[in-house]
Amino acid sequence: MTVRCGIDNRPALQALRGVRVGLITNHTGLNAFHVPTANALMDGGVRVARLFAPEHGLWGDVADLDRIDDATDPGTGLPVLSLYGRSEEPSIEALRDLDALVFDIQDIGSRYYTFNWTMVKCMGVAAKAGIKFIVLDRPNPITGVYVEGNRSRMEFSSLVGLYPCAARHGMTSGEIALYINGEFAVGADLSVVQLQGWRRRMWFDETGLVFVQPSPNTTGLDMAVLYPGTCLLEGTNLSEGRGTTQPFEVIGAPWLDPLEFAAELNELNLPGVWFRPTYFIPCTSKHVGERCGGVQVHIHDRKALNAFDTGLHMLCVAKRMASEFAWRNDPGGYAIDLLAGTDELRLAIDGGATPPDLTSMWAHELDRFLQGRKKYLLYC
Helix, strand or coil: CCCECHHHCHHHHHHHCCCEEEEEECCCCECCCCCEHHHHHHHCCCEEEEEEECCCCCCCCCCCCCCCCCEECCCCCCEEEECCCCCCCCCCHHHCCCCEEEEECCCCCECCCCHHHHHHHHHHHHHHHCCEEEEECCCCCCCCCCCEEEECCHHHCECCECCCCEEECCCCHHHHHHHHHHHCCCCCEEEEECCECCCCCCCHHHCCCCCCCCCCCCCCHHHHHHHHHHHHHHHECCECCCCCCCCCCEEEECCCCHHHHHHHHHHCCCCCEEEEEEEECCCCCCCCCCCEEEEEEEECCCCCCCHHHHHHHHHHHHHHHCCCCCECEECCEEHHHHHHCCCHHHHHHHCCCCHHHHHHHHHHHHHHHHHHHHHHCCCC
16 A cells, blocks of 8 residues: 555645645655645645745755755746755744745654754744644654664754754654654644554555655665664764765775774674675765775664664774774864764763663663653554
8 A cells, every 4th residue: 555645635735725835845745646745735726935945955956064045946936945055944034924834855764864853943933923834744764663872962952953852763754843842842833744554664665655865865765774873974084975876875984994894893793784895986075086995784684773773883893993083073063973962972982882881871861752752653
């Protein structure tokens, strides 16, 4: 059975007929007939006044961290206001003539992905403007069953973790919206147009839906499954595979011995994965044009895999192996602290802690997240 997304829940959308809305969307916002959400809403009698585009732009063609300018959508002629340019949220003025903000974007199930936090920021502005906020829900592509990693902390709030949340949260965008709105008093007049036919145990390739690449480095389901762990390597001077055909699946650096790295990782017998020694040459991002030694992470059992723990092991092995290993230190501070939502990971690893030490340290906070999210889950 094919899952039906919120945009295809016609009875629920009837209430929007004649309503003047702003639509937060990108190229992943499509209905069952592959019609863009903006066009589908307008064809259904909804008055879409303007579009709002998140990181990577309306068409998903802009690289990570590149700022986006306001534009015009050639498909509808509507103005497109950037939520990843001068500001990460709309102004009150941009909402004054609207009755509601509607959100329809495909997430990939990890805290680090910015789309859900853009949604939450817009919820807050909608609350201040006194207008409704509506989420057209979509599946969590890596299931709603598995939850991994630590619970981030407010003092490290950023667009890769705005509110306390597990690294792999196991929630849909609609559930995240309900959770944040309910637990952190955002105050949005919020409703979720639910999925039909989706079950928490489903992986994206079991939904019958077409996978549209949400961002330039989100290449497929294997990448999304590994991302809660391998994205941590982005906070180091190792390449996380950006600028290759296998981002977040190949990890390495010019000074890393791929045979030794793979052998040490495979000796750990981590569940669900094995590591193949490889070389690659990034064409963008870190180590452009340099031959990097490293590994490709292969999944042989996605149900057994704990991606976050796998990422921790990769960090610890790389740090132990190579004196050249370093944390990426940006003008705003250590990138790993924002990705982890805490400085505990960096400080603990620098102090010789092992992945089991970290997992044990965060167990209580992860349980707190699991308990806190329960009443906001919409699907069985």
